[in-house]
Amino acid sequence: MLVIPAIDIHNGKCVRLFQGDFAKVTEYSDDPCRTAQRWANKGAQMLHVVDLDGAKAGRPVNLEIVRRIAADTGLPVQVGGGFRTPEDVEAAFAAGAARVILGTAACSDSTMLRGLVSRFGEDRILVSIDCNHGIVMTDGWLRSSSLSPQELAARALDSGIRTVVYTDVSRDGTLRGVDVDSIGQLLSTGVGVITAGGVGSIQDLRRLKTLETRGVKGVIIGRALYTGAIKFSSALRAAGSRRIIPCLDTEGGRVVKGVNFKKLKDAGDPVELATVYEGQGADELMLLDISATDEGRRTALDVVGRVSSAISIPLGVGGGIRSVDDIGRVLDAGASKVCINTAAVRNPELLQLASDAFGAERIISAIDASAATTTYPDAMDSDGGGSGRWVVCACGGKKRTHLDLIEWARAVERLGVGEILLTSVDRDGATDGYDLRQLRAVTEAVSIPVIASGGAGSLEHFRDAFTEGGADAALAASVFHFAVLSVEDVKSYLRQEGVDVR
Numbered sequence: 001m002l003v004i005p006a007i008d009i010h011n012g013k014c015v016r017l018f019q020g021d022f023a024k025v026t027e028y029s030d031d032p033c034r035t036a037q038r039w040a041n042k043g044a045q046m047l048h049v050v051d052l053d054g055a056k057a058g059r060p061v062n063l064e065i066v067r068r069i070a071a072d073t074g075l076p077v078q079v080g081g082g083f084r085t086p087e088d089v090e091a092a093f094a095a096g097a098a099r100v101i102l103g104t105a106a107c108s109d110s111t112m113l114r115g116l117v118s119r120f121g122e123d124r125i126l127v128s129i130d131c132n133h134g135i136v137m138t139d140g141w142l143r144s145s146s147l148s149p150q151e152l153a154a155r156a157l158d159s160g161i162r163t164v165v166y167t168d169v170s171r172d173g174t175l176r177g178v179d180v181d182s183i184g185q186l187l188s189t190g191v192g193v194i195t196a197g198g199v200g201s202i203q204d205l206r207r208l209k210t211l212e213t214r215g216v217k218g219v220i221i222g223r224a225l226y227t228g229a230i231k232f233s234s235a236l237r238a239a240g241s242r243r244i245i246p247c248l249d250t251e252g253g254r255v256v257k258g259v260n261f262k263k264l265k266d267a268g269d270p271v272e273l274a275t276v277y278e279g280q281g282a283d284e285l286m287l288l289d290i291s292a293t294d295e296g297r298r299t300a301l302d303v304v305g306r307v308s309s310a311i312s313i314p315l316g317v318g319g320g321i322r323s324v325d326d327i328g329r330v331l332d333a334g335a336s337k338v339c340i341n342t343a344a345v346r347n348p349e350l351l352q353l354a355s356d357a358f359g360a361e362r363i364i365s366a367i368d369a370s371a372a373t374t375t376y377p378d379a380m381d382s383d384g385g386g387s388g389r390w391v392v393c394a395c396g397g398k399k400r401t402h403l404d405l406i407e408w409a410r411a412v413e414r415l416g417v418g419e420i421l422l423t424s425v426d427r428d429g430a431t432d433g434y435d436l437r438q439l440r441a442v443t444e445a446v447s448i449p450v451i452a453s454g455g456a457g458s459l460e461h462f463r464d465a466f467t468e469g470g471a472d473a474a475l476a477a478s479v480f481h482f483a484v485l486s487v488e489d490v491k492s493y494l495r496q497e498g499v500d501v502r
Contacts, residue, residue, distance in 0.1 A: 001209055001239040001500065002046055002218030004078075004194070005039040005225055005232070007032050007069070009062045010052040016223045018173040020130075020141035022056070028226045033068045040073040042232045046098075047077045048165075048196075048220045054082025058104075058139070063095040070096030080128055080165070089116055093124070101165055103128035104138040107145050107152060110159050117160035126194075127156040129186070132169040141169055149182070153189040163192040163217060171198025173223050178204045180211065187214045196220035200229055202447035205238040206470040213467065213498030230447075237449055241502040242466050242494070243283035243473035244487055245316075245451060246480045248273060251291045253303055255481065268481065274307045277480065280487035283502055284314040286421070286475055288339065288366075290396050292320025299326070301333040308334025316421075318366050324353050331358065339421055341366040342394040345401060348415060355416030363419075364451075365412035368393040369405045369438060370425040390438055397425040405438070406445050413446045420446065421475065424454035429478055431457025439469035451475050459485065459493040466499050 008015055010025060014032040018024035029035045036047055049069060053061040060082050070077045080101030083089055092100045100120075106113050106127040116125050129149050130137045136147040147155075149166065156164055166186055168179055178198050186193055192215045195208060199221045208219050219239065224230040248255045248270050255268050274285055287307055289299045299320040308315050317330050318339025327338050338358075344351050344365060354363045369390040390405035409420060422442050424435040434455045443450045449472035452465040456476035465471045479485045494501045 001212050003235045003239045004046050004048045004220045006048045006222035008050045036069040049079045051081030067095040101126045101128045113159040122162045127161050128165045130167045153191045165194045168197035175200030180207050192217045194218040202238050210467050241500045245284045245475040246277040247286040247475050247477040249288050249290045271310045278311045282487045286316045289319030304333040339364045339366040345394045351415040360418035363417045365417040366421040368397045368423045409442050419449045421451045427455030433461045434465045436469045443470035463497050
């Protein structure tokens with residue numbers, strides 16, 4: 001799913017309107033070309049440029065700026081605003097646009113639309129469906145049409161269009177979230193959708209990501225990026241490929257696996273398994289020294305060194321890490337990232353110290369959670385959204401704390417960690433599926449990536465972790481160690497199901 005920064009041009013400046021109202025304009029830059037270069041430098045793969053002056057005038061006004069943006073960034077640029085005739089469209093392509101978006105013209109002239117698709121191709125002509133309370137808007141969102149979004153989508157499909165840009169005018173510029181139900185209704189017509197309007201959080205991107213299998217191709221973000229409500233790097237992670245991570249739980253230098261953190265069985269040599277999983281296409285590996293904390297010792301660095309030397313993919317390491325010095329030693333031994341659990345429960349400040357010292361991207365908060373035996377009413381969200389239902393466990397899942405899972409997840413994000421490894425103690429090793437309710441509650445509560453762990457037993461479980469749980473990655477052990485599934489099996493199935501994996 002593409003993340004596409006929006007550059008709206010008005011009077012030569014980069015601005016954002018509130019719900020399309022020209023009287024409610026916020027200026028973010030006096031140089032749209034410099035803004036475009038900024039997004040290119042941050043990793044954008046496409047830019048969405050709107051000629052607001054053109055939309056109001058009924059003809060393109062800012063094509064020279066479009067030309068400079070396309071030339072300076074080298075990125076594909078999709079442009080809309082005021083394109084009403086074939087000559088307007090031809091001028092946009094001559095200026096370097098990769099795609100041209102038609103709104104008003106698409107509503108009024110199906111014959112012209114069909115001709116443009118025939119001449120330039122279905123990949124280069126898009127239709128803009130700008131909707132306000134169920135009605136398509138035209139003429140720079142100043143007039144209402146008689147069409148519903150579904151009717152215009154059907155007309156576009158009949159003209160050869162395959163992708164539309166759908167904007168919820170009532171939400172545009174408000175940061176109040178996306179309307180996934182309306183987007184779902186539009187997808188039911190069979191058209192591909194690039195959506196815009198209302199995106200205000202990483203959770204919005206996760207919700208849209210679950211619709212990717214149905215045809216959501218990208219999301220356009222404006223005000224949320226310009227105000228800092230969403231970091232572009234975080235948006236790319238949330239919208240990007242999902243990861244599969246085999247986990248090596250080690251004890252005494254061997255990989256072991258049990259059920260609910262108990263009844264451990266030998267599963268093999270960590271180096272041999274690590275090389276097998278890398279060969280199968282694993283995105284990362286997780287190495288957890290599960291007895292280190294109980295035994296009061298540091299992480300077994302010799303095992304870390306042997307495994308990291310044998311593979312080229314990222315390696316996360318946890319177990320027995322109690323201080324910033326411990327983190328440094330584990331990273332020096334070859335780890336790419338470090339997981340911290342019990343030590344953070346005892347001393348939350350360690351997470352902030354670690355993030356400051358080594359960077360958020362190298363610090364994972366490992367959270368083991370179990371169903372609460374008692375619901376804590378004072379911890380419940382106003383909407384009952386997960387708080388009070390699970391408690392955090394420490395010491396390898398053996399010790400239940402009084403920490404509420406959702407509150408703790410929010411706390412570790414504030415402390416600066418880059419990712420959460422969420423393990424359901426109740427599901428661990430049982431192979432009956434991830435705790436999707438628990439997973440969804442956490443992914444809805446935080447903006448940082450969440451790795452689902454505990455319970456994977458079938459191909460469908462991996463799919464559900466992504467499409468229903470909102471996970472950014474899925475970790476598993478038993479199904480891989482005992483050859484129930486391979487990483488290749490999982491990725492092949494996920495691709496068939498439309499889940500974006502590497």
